[in-house]
Amino acid sequence: MKSFWAIAALVVGLISVGTFAYATSQGKVFESPSEEFVPKDIRKQPNGYRSFHFWHVGFGGYRGGK
Amino acid sequence: MSIAAQCPNCGAPIEFHVSSSVVTVCESCDTVVARADRSFEDLGKTSDLVQTQSRLSLWLTGTFQGVGFQLTGRAQLQHGAGGVWDEWYMAFDDGRWGWLAEAQGRFYLTFRDQGTASSEMPNAGDYVTVGEPSVMMTVAEVGQSSVLAGRGEIPYRLDVGRSYWYADLSGPAGMFGTIDYSETPPALFLGHEVSFASLGLQFDGSQPDFDPERPQVATQAVSCDNCGGSLELHAPDRTERVACPYCGAMHDCNQGVLRFLKLVEGRKVQPQLPLGAKGTFEGAEFTLIGFMVRKTSDDWDTYEWDEYLLYNPHLGFRWLVYSDAHWNFIKPVSLGDIRATLPDDYHYAGEIAEYQDRKYKIFQSGQATVDYVAGEFYWRVEAGQTTSTVDYVNAPEMLSGESGANEINWSLGTYMTRRQVDDAFADASPPNERPWGVGPNQPFRHKGVYPVWGIMFVLCIAMLVWAQSKSPKTTRHVESFVLEQGAGEPMDKVPGAPPDTSVFFSDEFELASNQNIQIKGFCRELNNSWVYVQIDLYNRETGGVYALDFPIEYYHGVSGGESWSEGSRDATKTLSSIPGGTYVMRVAGQRSPKMSKATLRLTVIQGVFNTSIWIVMFFFANLIPLIIAIWHFIFERRRWSKSDYSGGDE
Numbered sequence: 001m002k003s004f005w006a007i008a009a010l011v012v013g014l015i016s017v018g019t020f021a022y023a024t025s026q027g028k029v030f031e032s033p034s035e036e037f038v039p040k041d042i043r044k045q046p047n048g049y050r051s052f053h054f055w056h057v058g059f060g061g062y063r064g065g066k
Numbered sequence: 067m068s069i070a071a072q073c074p075n076c077g078a079p080i081e082f083h084v085s086s087s088v089v090t091v092c093e094s095c096d097t098v099v100a101r102a103d104r105s106f107e108d109l110g111k112t113s114d115l116v117q118t119q120s121r122l123s124l125w126l127t128g129t130f131q132g133v134g135f136q137l138t139g140r141a142q143l144q145h146g147a148g149g150v151w152d153e154w155y156m157a158f159d160d161g162r163w164g165w166l167a168e169a170q171g172r173f174y175l176t177f178r179d180q181g182t183a184s185s186e187m188p189n190a191g192d193y194v195t196v197g198e199p200s201v202m203m204t205v206a207e208v209g210q211s212s213v214l215a216g217r218g219e220i221p222y223r224l225d226v227g228r229s230y231w232y233a234d235l236s237g238p239a240g241m242f243g244t245i246d247y248s249e250t251p252p253a254l255f256l257g258h259e260v261s262f263a264s265l266g267l268q269f270d271g272s273q274p275d276f277d278p279e280r281p282q283v284a285t286q287a288v289s290c291d292n293c294g295g296s297l298e299l300h301a302p303d304r305t306e307r308v309a310c311p312y313c314g315a316m317h318d319c320n321q322g323v324l325r326f327l328k329l330v331e332g333r334k335v336q337p338q339l340p341l342g343a344k345g346t347f348e349g350a351e352f353t354l355i356g357f358m359v360r361k362t363s364d365d366w367d368t369y370e371w372d373e374y375l376l377y378n379p380h381l382g383f384r385w386l387v388y389s390d391a392h393w394n395f396i397k398p399v400s401l402g403d404i405r406a407t408l409p410d411d412y413h414y415a416g417e418i419a420e421y422q423d424r425k426y427k428i429f430q431s432g433q434a435t436v437d438y439v440a441g442e443f444y445w446r447v448e449a450g451q452t453t454s455t456v457d458y459v460n461a462p463e464m465l466s467g468e469s470g471a472n473e474i475n476w477s478l479g480t481y482m483t484r485r486q487v488d489d490a491f492a493d494a495s496p497p498n499e500r501p502w503g504v505g506p507n508q509p510f511r512h513k514g515v516y517p518v519w520g521i522m523f524v525l526c527i528a529m530l531v532w533a534q535s536k537s538p539k540t541t542r543h544v545e546s547f548v549l550e551q552g553a554g555e556p557m558d559k560v561p562g563a564p565p566d567t568s569v570f571f572s573d574e575f576e577l578a579s580n581q582n583i584q585i586k587g588f589c590r591e592l593n594n595s596w597v598y599v600q601i602d603l604y605n606r607e608t609g610g611v612y613a614l615d616f617p618i619e620y621y622h623g624v625s626g627g628e629s630w631s632e633g634s635r636d637a638t639k640t641l642s643s644i645p646g647g648t649y650v651m652r653v654a655g656q657r658s659p660k661m662s663k664a665t666l667r668l669t670v671i672q673g674v675f676n677t678s679i680w681i682v683m684f685f686f687a688n689l690i691p692l693i694i695a696i697w698h699f700i701f702e703r704r705r706w707s708k709s710d711y712s713g714g715d716e
Contacts, residue, residue: 006514009690013522020683027582027643033612
């Protein structure tokens with residue numbers, strides 16, 4: 001019990017530092033982009049990705065302005 | 067060269083083994099015989115020696131600091147307040163005489179100093195400069211003693227029954243001294259406290275009944291003169307007062323013989339630990355022989371605590387103090403090693419005391435009064451006795467000073483938990499009470515977290531430096547897009563897109579893996595309006611699509627004569643790394659209806675240092691130590707809230 005908090009602080013601290021070191025080495029931040037894939041048959045077409053209706057339709061209704 | 071003679075009293079043969087001996091005691095008739103130029107003088111008979119628990123005996127040889135010696139003589143002296151101590155005389159091979167005082171398990175070896183001391187008797191607590199080279203020592207005690215008995219050969223004229231004044235001195239590093247006022251000018255003896263082992267005594271078996279490890283005086287069973295209750299004296303040779311735990315009768319004790327003094331009226335207190343219990347402290351077994359309750363009062367309250375007297379035949383006396391369910395193990399320390407100011411008549415004492423390179427801060431001072439006693443005591447204790455006390459603390463230790471009329475004593479207390487006290491006693495258990503508040507010298511037991519805190523702090527700074535070195539902040543692509551009617555891809559391919567939206571596909575560019583991505587958007591035309599950007603990063607090799615979006619808003623104006631602004635003409639978005647490869651960016655930009663045209667410049671950067679992640683790491687890495695530090699602060703506040711001198715901290 002005498003060194004419990006020292007050990008706990010060391011463990012938590014090392015986990016924090018280790019997690020940060022891993023995240024930095026992997027280029028991780030808090031926000032990750034959503035990930036989807038264009039189907040292979042579309043990708044095989046020259047510039048097929050440009051006409052793919054897969055692209056986001058409707059913007060979710062962003063309303064800027066003051 | 068030894069000198070043989072005949073006892074002037076009984077005619078028995080006597081011998082002066084040491085040429086510089088002044089007296090010898092005839093073993094046949096106990097007459098003290100002094101040697102003059104050509105004759106021998108009868109100085110009278112000496113009493114029997116008081117049986118003590120000394121491990122020494124006459125004619126023992128030893129080696130001290132490389133010089134051989136022999137114990138040739140012994141005298142017993144009685145303290146003015148009661149109590150007996152032995153003085154042994156060591157004849158060294160180099161012709162010196164050493165005075166070896168033995169009291170309460172401690173040994174003090176002194177040699178006659180060529181210098182002298184002032185004939186003006188000091189007071190206890192005074193500082194005196196003695197010796198050559200001179201050294202400053204503290205007067206520990208001023209008192210009167212009388213010679214009780216003697217044996218063997220002694221290097222001075224021993225007058226049995228004669229009283230003389232003395233002053234005991236204490237100096238740094240165990241220095242000890244005595245000023246003997248029986249001579250004019252007063253004689254000065256200087257030396258040190260020594261350990262039994264340092265005497266290098268040789269027990270050669272010539273004393274067949276003598277065992278240096280076995281106490282010489284056994285426990286003695288006696289009866290209370292008042293109630294007849296059975297009492298056990300564990301230190302009959304040193305006990306001066308016995309308080310019957312059954313009826314409270316106070317007895318004077320002289321070599322195990324009790325003499326009833328008075329019946330102490332008033333309350334009876336049951337000790338938490340029973341008299342006679344045996345406990346092990348600092349590797350030695352002690353017997354609990356005495357118990358007393360002391361108290362101190364101020365204008366508002368009376369505060370009490372218990373004190374238990376422990377005894378070991380070889381080590382002497384120690385104390386266990388029980389106060390507010392906190393325990394302390396107390397042992398005496400040399401006055402000469404203390405640098406402190408005891409309370410004056412106005413109870414003012416110095417703020418700091420020093421002992422063995424440690425500083426102690428004053429905690430409280432006052433008058434302590436004995437309220438109840440039971441068991442054996444080595445001084446003439448009685449209820450109502452009052453001493454001035456002062457306590458200095460440096461957890462887990464407490465330095466306590468007590469001063470009476472002619473004596474000053476210092477002791478060092480070490481905090482003990484209830485479990486430690488329980489483990490020390492095999493046949494007794496302390497009460498299972500939760501300590502009240504924080505004890506004056508109770509240590510904060512979680513300081514071990516601070517080195518970890520230091521390590522974590524350094525690690526966090528190191529991570530900051532390392533992370534910034536790993537953040538090359540490389541610009542991968544910059545391209546501008548003009549958001550206006552008719553620009554970009556045909557909008558019939560994007561059904562459902564809001565009005566004022568333009569869609570573009572960027573040129574190809576490369577992105578590396580394992581590096582975060584920051585996309586910065588800038589629109590110079592923004593003026594109280596907005597642009598909304600939706601980006602899809604398309605990996606040409608894998609077909610992966612990674613989407614993000616963010617607004618860019620800028621507003622400004624004047625209100626109440628003061629200008630204001632909100633937002634910015636640029637905005638950034640940072641995302642975690644995505645697989646490396648060749649990318650095309652699909653940009654859908656929506657502009658405010660107020661804007662007919664907006665030029666959007668997008669910059670793709672990789673390897674950007676992310677401060678928020680570092681802050682989160684720093685927070686969690688230091689969270690537990692910070693909580694412990696706050697706990698520690700509260701702990702110290704609670705400790706010092708009980709001090710007469712609150713406002714200090716450790």
